[in-house]
Amino acid sequence: MANHGRQETKTHAGVNVKRDIGIALWVSFLGASLGSLVIFGLLDPQAMTGAWTEKWDMGREWGYTLGFAFLWVVCIVTAALTLYLVRTGPDSVHAGVQVAGIKLPEQGVPGLKGGKVVGHEDS
Amino acid sequence: MKTANEGQQNTGLIQAEAKIYARRVSGKFQTLRNISLWILLGLFYLLPWLQMDGGQALLFDLPARRFYIFGITLFPQDFVYLALLLIIAGLSLFFFTALAGRLWCGFACPQTVWTLMFMKVERLIEGDRNKRQKLDKSPWNADKIIRKSTKQFVWIVIGLITGFTFVGFFTPIRELWGMVSTFSLGPWEAFWMIFYGFATYGNAGFMREQVCKYMCPYARFQSAMFDQDTLIISYDAKRGEPRGARRRTDDPAEKGLGSCINCTLCVQVCPTGIDIRNGLQYECIACAACIDVCDQVMDRMGYEPGLIKYTTEHAETQKATHVLRPRMIFYGVLLAALVAVWAYGLLTRTPMRAELMRDRNALYRELSDGIIENVYTLSVTNMDRSAHELSIKLTDFEGGEIDMDKDPSIAAETTRHFILRIRAPRSSGAGGRTIHLKITTKDKQDIELLLKARFFLPASGL
Numbered sequence: 001m002a003n004h005g006r007q008e009t010k011t012h013a014g015v016n017v018k019r020d021i022g023i024a025l026w027v028s029f030l031g032a033s034l035g036s037l038v039i040f041g042l043l044d045p046q047a048m049t050g051a052w053t054e055k056w057d058m059g060r061e062w063g064y065t066l067g068f069a070f071l072w073v074v075c076i077v078t079a080a081l082t083l084y085l086v087r088t089g090p091d092s093v094h095a096g097v098q099v100a101g102i103k104l105p106e107q108g109v110p111g112l113k114g115g116k117v118v119g120h121e122d123s
Numbered sequence: 124m125k126t127a128n129e130g131q132q133n134t135g136l137i138q139a140e141a142k143i144y145a146r147r148v149s150g151k152f153q154t155l156r157n158i159s160l161w162i163l164l165g166l167f168y169l170l171p172w173l174q175m176d177g178g179q180a181l182l183f184d185l186p187a188r189r190f191y192i193f194g195i196t197l198f199p200q201d202f203v204y205l206a207l208l209l210i211i212a213g214l215s216l217f218f219f220t221a222l223a224g225r226l227w228c229g230f231a232c233p234q235t236v237w238t239l240m241f242m243k244v245e246r247l248i249e250g251d252r253n254k255r256q257k258l259d260k261s262p263w264n265a266d267k268i269i270r271k272s273t274k275q276f277v278w279i280v281i282g283l284i285t286g287f288t289f290v291g292f293f294t295p296i297r298e299l300w301g302m303v304s305t306f307s308l309g310p311w312e313a314f315w316m317i318f319y320g321f322a323t324y325g326n327a328g329f330m331r332e333q334v335c336k337y338m339c340p341y342a343r344f345q346s347a348m349f350d351q352d353t354l355i356i357s358y359d360a361k362r363g364e365p366r367g368a369r370r371r372t373d374d375p376a377e378k379g380l381g382s383c384i385n386c387t388l389c390v391q392v393c394p395t396g397i398d399i400r401n402g403l404q405y406e407c408i409a410c411a412a413c414i415d416v417c418d419q420v421m422d423r424m425g426y427e428p429g430l431i432k433y434t435t436e437h438a439e440t441q442k443a444t445h446v447l448r449p450r451m452i453f454y455g456v457l458l459a460a461l462v463a464v465w466a467y468g469l470l471t472r473t474p475m476r477a478e479l480m481r482d483r484n485a486l487y488r489e490l491s492d493g494i495i496e497n498v499y500t501l502s503v504t505n506m507d508r509s510a511h512e513l514s515i516k517l518t519d520f521e522g523g524e525i526d527m528d529k530d531p532s533i534a535a536e537t538t539r540h541f542i543l544r545i546r547a548p549r550s551s552g553a554g555g556r557t558i559h560l561k562i563t564t565k566d567k568q569d570i571e572l573l574l575k576a577r578f579f580l581p582a583s584g585l
Contacts, residue, residue, distance in 0.1 A: 026338055041202040044188060060186045061311050 028075030035071040146252040146391040150415025159230045171291040207465045218454040220348040225409035237327035248274045286320030332395040351436040358400045389413035474506040479574045486579040493549040504538040511564040518559040523547040553583035
């Protein structure tokens with residue numbers, strides 16, 4: 001019954017594109033945060049100012065910000081490409097709505113017993 | 124059969140779901156959660172105000188690349204301590220998940236802690252579950268406008284205080300308070316304060332359980348760390364079913380009923396809106412609200428408590444539960460070893476570093492009266508919050524002397540370069556030899572650095 005409504009609202013091969021974009025942005029944010037932590041733990045952005053930034057003389061804050069933004073963009077591209085390839089491949093198991101291995105949260109998650117969400121019938 | 128809600132269900136970024144009106148609950152586990160809440164929030168909001176050695180005790184000064192942690196100043200060179208700390212944190216999560224399930228989610232995760240606080244505010248202003256449901260359904264009137272705007276106002280204030288405190292871990296909080304009170308915030312501070320404040324307001328006020336369900340990676344993979352001896356919250360279906368309503372005086376056996384009276388209170392108190400009676404679900408953050416409320420119902424009915432309880436898969440199948448098992452021992456030993464290495468390294472760490480580099484232009488220079496001179500650059504980094512007078516001596520070089528270009532002192536948290544001319548009579552050797560340099564400070568006993576270098580002399584016969 002719940003699936004009925006869902007299939008009609010799916011846009012691209014039955015996939016919720018908005019949610020895919022949301023996931024790509026969010027996961028990339030996490031990845032870029034971790035990457036920034038490691039990179040700027042080891043590198044001083046001020047020490048990276050080379051010939052092309054000489055006139056600019058950006059502070060460390062801008063260095064951190066641009067570094068994070070760069071990592072975020074790279075991660076977004078990676079995550080989006082991953083999702084795109086998974087969703088659009090010739091393998092119908094990956095692309096279709098009735099995915100065998102991948103389940104929507106309300107259908108439960110593999111490996112857990114009876115993952116069914118019950119709404120608030122009482123309210 | 125399709126409802127309007129169902130139609131729009133899956134097009135949004137996050138699921139458009141029925142709003143959850145969690146009912147207030149008290150009991151053993153909720154008391155524990157409240158204690159955890161106050162301790163963690165207290166630490167967050169008060170720690171930045173703590174002073175030590177004339178500075179902020181806990182300060183992550185990113186623009187200056189210095190971390191001040193309770194009297195220890197960490198430089199970028201100390202990155203290994205941060206990396207090790209992150210590994211320890213990750214491993215602790217594994218350890219406690221294997222031991223007691225989603226302890227982190229239910230009791231310590233910032234998402235849980237701030238949501239709990241925002242829900243307390245909401246309940247204080249709008250009332251408990253039924254009142255809130257009624258208020259949301261009622262048309263906009265003076266009472267509703269006042270209650271809703273008061274709630275929003277308090278939430279926004281908490282969000283801004285949270286943003287302010289967060290920035291206070293990175294910018295000295297007393298200075299920051301000065302900037303806030305005179306409206307002279309810099310762009311970075313203002314941006315992060317508003318950004319973090321808004322994130323708090325959005326996550327704790329609106330997103331709530333959706334963060335756990337749709338955004339949290341840990342919620343998805345935590346079950347991989349579970350085994351049959353991990354603590355889980357579980358409904359005893361054998362005892363509870365068949366569920367059904369009855370009078371308190373009724374004998375359940377006579378009516379063919381189990382212990383569950385189907386009051387649905389366990390669903391009403393659940394912050395993620397699941398029914399624990401359907402079995403373990405990944406949405407369950409193990410807050411134990413259903414345990415507390417069900418125990419109260421069982422008590423009122425005169426039944427044994429524990430229809431919903433903390434248990435293990437082994438206990439559910441009448442097998443013994445093992446707390447000490449290979450997985451726990453492995454995680455435990457590894458964790459203890461890492462913590463020991465980390466603490467030892469941090470406590471015995473010398474707050475000074477030095478490097479001795481040879482002058483590359485010449486191996487040696489011969490002065491008058493047969494004295495040989497080698498030139499070095501000595502770089503000293505003082506990571507202490509106080510300045511030091513240095514004493515630099517050769518330890519095993521008979522006749523060797525040091526001539527320095529400036530007085531051997533160093534200011535707090537700086538790097539200073541010295542030109543060192545080491546001179547020795549020609550008779551002290553031929554070719555090259557290794558020399559050792561000892562650097563100590565005159566005021567602090569525990570700083571002692573030992574450096575090694577090559578000293579070149581003319582080869583014999585020259």
